[in-house]
Structure formats: C-alpha cells, structure tokens
Amino acid sequence: KAGVTQTPRYLIKTRGQQVTLSCSPISGHRSVSWYQQTPGQGLQFLFEYFSETQRNKGNFPGRFSGRQFSNSRSEMNVSTLELGDSALYLCASSLEQLTDTQYFGPGTRLTVL
Amino acid sequence: AQSVSQHNHHVILSEAASLELGCNYSYGGTVNLFWYVQYPGQHLQLLLKYFSGDPLVKGIKGFEAEFIKSKFSFNLRKPSVQWSDTAEYFCAVRGSTLGRLYFGRGTQLTVWP
Numbered sequence: 001k002a003g004v005t006q007t008p009r010y011l012i013k014t015r016g017q018q019v020t021l022s023c024s025p026i027s028g029h030r031s032v033s034w035y036q037q038t039p040g041q042g043l044q045f046l047f048e049y050f051s052e053t054q055r056n057k058g059n060f061p062g063r064f065s066g067r068q069f070s071n072s073r074s075e076m077n078v079s080t081l082e083l084g085d086s087a088l089y090l091c092a093s094s095l096e097q098l099t100d101t102q103y104f105g106p107g108t109r110l111t112v113l
Numbered sequence: 114a115q116s117v118s119q120h121n122h123h124v125i126l127s128e129a130a131s132l133e134l135g136c137n138y139s140y141g142g143t144v145n146l147f148w149y150v151q152y153p154g155q156h157l158q159l160l161l162k163y164f165s166g167d168p169l170v171k172g173i174k175g176f177e178a179e180f181i182k183s184k185f186s187f188n189l190r191k192p193s194v195q196w197s198d199t200a201e202y203f204c205a206v207r208g209s210t211l212g213r214l215y216f217g218r219g220t221q222l223t224v225w226p
Contacts, residue, residue, distance in 0.1 A: 033213065043203065043216035056213050090157065092214075099145060099164070099207075102214060104157035 002027065004093050004105030012111045018079040021108045025072050025093030031055070032074040033102060034066060037088040046089075049074055050096060078110075086112045115140040117206050119217035126194055127225050134189040134220050136204030146187040147205040147214065148178055157203070163187065174198070196226045 005024045013019050025032050033056075034046040048056040049068035066076040072093075078085055088109050092102035120135040138144065148160040161172025168180040178189045187204060204217040 035214075035216075042218045043205075043214075045213040045215070048213060058213065092157075101147075101159060101162060103159065104149070106156040 004091055004103055006089075006091050006105040006108050008108060009106065010109045010111075012113065013081050014113050015081055015083060017081050018077060019081060019110060020075055020077045021089055021091075021110070023074045023076075023091030023093075023105060025074070025091075026103060028095065029093035029103075030072050030096045031094045031100065032068055032072065033092045033094070034074070034076050035090040035092065036060075037090055037107070038086075043090070046076065081112045083112050086110060115206055115208060115215040117204055117215050117217040119202075119204055119220050121220045122218070123221045123223070125223045125225070128196055129193045130224075132189070132191040132194045132198075132222070134202055134204075134222070136187045136189065136217055138185050138187070138204075138206040138215070140185075140206060140208055142208055145207045146178070146180055147207070148172065148176070148187075148189050149203045149205060149216075150200050151203065151219075152200045160189070160202070194222070194224050196224050198222060199224045 007022045031050045033048040035043050037043045045058040052068045063079045068074045088107040090107045091105045094100040094102045116139045118137045146163040149157045150160045151157050163170045163180045171177045176191050201219045201221050203219045205214040207214050
C-alpha cells in the first residue's frame, strides 16, 4: 500500500507571497493532520481534517488554512508568507478515529526568502 | 495543555552499547504514547506505540518502551544499538480523546561503528 505523499517536496517563495501544499493520504485513510517542523520549535500541530471538516486546530495564525476534499486529499495554504514560515511541513494520515495511529509523509520543505 | 520532555538532545554511543532515551509528559488523563524515528533523509516512521494493556511494548528493530504511569514516563530502550540506528527519535503523546499529537523536541542518536 502506498504511503502518504506530499507535493511539492521543495518550495522557495518570497515574503508576502502565498503557497499551497498538497497531501494525499494512505488509501482508505480519512483523517489528515498537518504539522510544522522547525529547529527552534520542533514539531507543532497545525490542524486536522476529517470528512472534509476541520476537526482540530493548533495555535497558528489565520494565515494558515487548510481544506480536505471528498477523496480525503488535503491542501494547506499559507498566505502573506513571513521568513519565520520557513519549515518542513508534514502531513499525517490515519483511518478515521481520533485514536487511530498517524502515519507521516516525507514533508514539503518551504523556504521563504 | 500537554507537554512532552525529552531529556537528551544528543546521545552518542558505540555499536553494541545499550540505549535508553527518556520521555516524560504532562497530562492528567488517559494517554496514547508513541515513539517515532526519523532516519537521515527519510520521513518520520512509527517505532512503537502504547494505547493500553501491558506497559512494556515492543516495536520494530528490537526497540521497546515502558510506560510508567506514576512517573508520567515512556522511555525507549534497546539492548544493543547498531550503526543503522543513527537517527532522530521523537516521543509523542496524545490525550486519548484528542486527535492531535504533542511531540518532544527530539533526541539525535549517533552510533559509531
């Protein structure tokens, strides 16, 4: 079974721009979570989607948003990019229950110049 | 809010040495506990997990972890490490009724051949 896939793998943007990252979960998984990984803050939870609805949200500003499609694929969007948004953005999928194990994708490395 | 502490930022061992990585968490309710590993250039992979039952859980590649409820700890162990265990190890905690994971800051393990 294919794992979680994320596209693109690398992105370079400039301050003020916006970016959209994509995540395809493991087949059959209906929940998608997003995390930001930085050397300074470690791994931090952004949000989680299930059945096209945001089920959980972390403490990030409104510039960070996401959505989920009917096929469980998810996108996250960051508007008005700041230098501090440079990070590895990880997507994780799980079956459907809040208690199901999360499996991670390879991440998208975003660099903001 | 939950928090996770990993006591060792960087651990250096020789092959065949024993390993113990500490993880403590703060959360008053029932928890699910995880160890994830990130090998160089690879994505986060699940090493082992504890949901309930026997507090000593075994994972892949000879790793095990013990949940000690009274100490709020979930330490990772391996009796004899190999060079291929060189990686970053993350402890993660989740309240059993919540979807999001709280991660520790990670421990970089370097094993010398």
